[in-house]
Amino acid sequence: MTLLVNSSGSTKDRILGAAELLFAQRGFDGASLRQLTAAAGVNLAAVNYHFGSKEKLVEEVFRRRLDALNARRLDALAKVAGAPGTTLEDVLAAYIRPALDLSHDDSGSLFMRVLARAFAEHDDTLRQFLSENYGHVMRQFTTEFARLLPQLSKQELYWRIDLVTGALTHAMSGFGIIQRKHDVSELAHREQTAQHLIRFSVAGLSHP
Amino acid sequence: MTLLVNSSGSTKDRILGAAELLFAQRGFDGASLRQLTAAAGVNLAAVNYHFGSKEKLVEEVFRRRLDALNARRLDALAKVAGAPGTTLEDVLAAYIRPALDLSHDDSGSLFMRVLARAFAEHDDTLRQFLSENYGHVMRQFTTEFARLLPQLSKQELYWRIDLVTGALTHAMSGFGIIQRKHDVSELAHREQTAQHLIRFSVAGLSHP
DNA sequence: CGTATGCTCAAACGATCGTTTGAACCAGCC
DNA sequence: GGCTGGTTCAAACGATCGTTTGAGCATACG
DSSP: OOOOSOSSSOHHHHHHHHHHHHHHHHHHHHSOHHHHHHHHTSOTTHHHHHHSSHHHHHHHHHHHHHHHHHHHHHHHHHHHTTOTTOOHHHHHHHHHHHHHHHHTOTTOOOHHHHHHHHHHHTOHHHHHHHHHHHHHHHHHHHHHHHHHOTTSOHHHHHHHHHHHHHHHHHHHTTOSSOOOOTTSOHHHHHHHHHHHHHHHHHHHHHOO | OOOOSOSSSOHHHHHHHHHHHHHHHHHHHHSOHHHHHHHHTSOTTHHHHHHSSHHHHHHHHHHHHHHHHHHHHHHHHHHHTTOTTOOHHHHHHHHHHHHHHHHTOTTOOOHHHHHHHHHHHTOHHHHHHHHHHHHHHHHHHHHHHHHHOTTSOHHHHHHHHHHHHHHHHHHHTTOSSOOOOTTSOHHHHHHHHHHHHHHHHHHHHHOO
C-alpha cells in the first residue's frame, strides 16, 4: 500500500499532507483513517485527537489551501482591478494563475483535484462551507468582470462565468486528455495551460 | 431515509433505477447496497444475484445510458458531418443536445451527474471502461472539428476541445450557480442551456 | 403428479469503518 | 524526587460494509 508521505513536521501537518494526497486519490469516503494515518506515519487515534473527527479534518484540508489561494487571488486582482488600462486577460490571469500554481506546487499537491471532487460530491455541508468562507472572492471577480463587459446582462454574465469555471476546474484537476509531455518542463507546461485557459476564457466571455 | 423509487418493472430495472439515483446523490462508495435495495424495494441479495457484484452494477448503470447517449450523438453527427454547409454550431449541437436531453429526461435522471462523478473519481478501471467502449465517438467528433477548424494545429485543437468538455460537464451536471427559475419551463431552460453552451463553445473553439 | 428452474428471502459471514478508551510516555516545573 | 498537561500508543467498541448461504417459493415441463 501507500508508504510514508512525510517523515518530518508535526503530527498535525503530517496528517494534513497525507490527507490531501489520499483524498485526491481515493475521495473522502474512499480514503480511510487507517490508510491515512499509516501514510502519515502517525497513530490512528491522532486524527480524532488533533482534529476531533474525520469531517473536521476534511474542512482543515480545505481551509489551509483555500486561505492561501484566495489571498493570492485577491492580491493579484487588487493590482489590476479598477485601473483604466486593465483588460479581461489581466483579471482572468489573476483568477487562474494562483490556482494553477497551487495545483502544481512544490509538494506535488493534488489539492485542485480534491476541490473538483468536492464539487462533484455535491455535499451540501461542504458547499455551504465553501460558499460561506470564500464566496466573497468570487463576488469581487464577478464585479470586475461586469465592469469590463458592460454590454452583457447580469444573467448572461453569470452564465458565461459559470462555463469558464467549468473549463477551469476541468483543466486544473487534470481531468482532460492533455498531459504534460516528457520534453516539456513543469513550468513551461503550467504557462501553456494558463495561456490556453486565458485565451479560451476571453473568447467565451466576450463574444457578441 | 429514501423510499421506494420504482414500484413497477423487473427487479433488474428497479435496481438500475435506484442505483442511478443513489450513485448521483451519494457517490459510488457512499451509496450502500442496503440503501439501494431498500429504495428499489428488492432484497439485498438481488444485486449480487443479477449483477454479480456492486462494481458490475456500476458498469451496467453506465452502459445502459451511454449506449443510448452515444447512439443519438452519432445519429445527430451523421446528419451534418461532411456536408458542405455544416457549421461549428451544427456539430456542437450534435454533441451537446443529446447529453442535455439525457440529463433532464423523463425519469428525472441524474445520470450526467453520475458521469461527472466518475470523471472526478479518477478511477482507472472506470476510465478504461469508458475509453474502450465510447472513445470512438469522441474520435469522430474530433475529426469533424478538425475539418471545420483547419487553421488549428492538432495540439491546439485538443486543448480547446478539452476545455469545451470541461464547460459541458460542468453545466450538464448542474455544478454551477445557474439554476432554473420557477417561472421558466423545463424545456425552455434546457434550450437556454444548449444555446449558451453552444455559443460559448463556438467562441472558445474558433477564436484566432 | 414430480421435479427441475429461476428467483426471492432472512440470516449470517468476515472485513473494515470512524471513534473511544485507558494506560504509557515525556517534556517542564515545583 | 513528584506532579502535571500534552501527546502517542495498542486495543477494543459498535456499526456498517459487500458478499455468501441455504431454505423457500413460484412457474413450467415431463
